[in-house]
Amino acid sequence: MNIMQVEVxxxxxxxxxxxxxxxxxxxxxxxxxIYPRHEPIMSLVRPGALRLTVPGGPEELLVAVSGGLLEVQPDKLTVLADVAVRSEEMDQARAEEAKKAAEARISQAQDDDSLAKAQAALAAAIAQLKTLDYLRSQKNK
Known part of the structure; x- marks a missing residue:
């Protein structure tokens, strides 16, 4: 079986x-x-759903990532995420509330540091919402 080691x-x-x-x-x-034995690459990760097909697993494992860096080697894939949350730890209402709170903090930011923190929180909330949307779309198939 073709498999690769994955670290998130x-x-x-x-x-x-x-x-x-x-x-x-x-x-x-x-x-x-990305399949095993993929050519080596590096790429920036955007907010969204990281989907893993695990051997012997019944369905995809989903992880919401808010951004970061991807490194692919022929036998290993590494994602260094700014923020990552497994799908089973996500909650729609909490993610929507976090998005609203982050948007409010962005509009009220007084300096670059508070703006950067608010933008990171917004990216994390958007990643969770995108992952939850993906989960819903898969259940409706």
């Missing part, structure tokens, strides 16, 4: 470490599908 880490915690047979990563130029 955020600034706060180790999100996933294991094997996958296919990974879809949201990048600045669009979604990138």
């Amino acid at each position: 880490v955020s600034n706060e915690e180790h999100i996933f470490s294991g094997e996958a047979s296919f990974v879809v990563v949201p990048t600045l130029t669009g979604e990138l599908g």
Whole structure:
């Protein structure tokens, strides 16, 4: 079976470490599908749903990422995410509230530091909402 080692880490915690047979990563130029033995690349990650197909798993494992860096080697894929949350830890109402709060903090930011923190919080909330939308679309198929 063709598998690759996958590591997904955020600034706060180790999100996933294991094997996958296919990974879809949201990048600045669009979604990138990666199979084992892919050519080495590096890319910036945009907010969205990181989707992993795990051998023996019944369905995709989803992780919301708010941005970061992707590195692909033939036998290993690493995502260094600014913020990452597993789909089972997400809540629609909480993500929508976090988005509204971040938007309010952006409009009230007094300096570059508070603006950057508010923008990071907004990206994290948008990533969770995109992931939850993807989950809903898959359930309706």
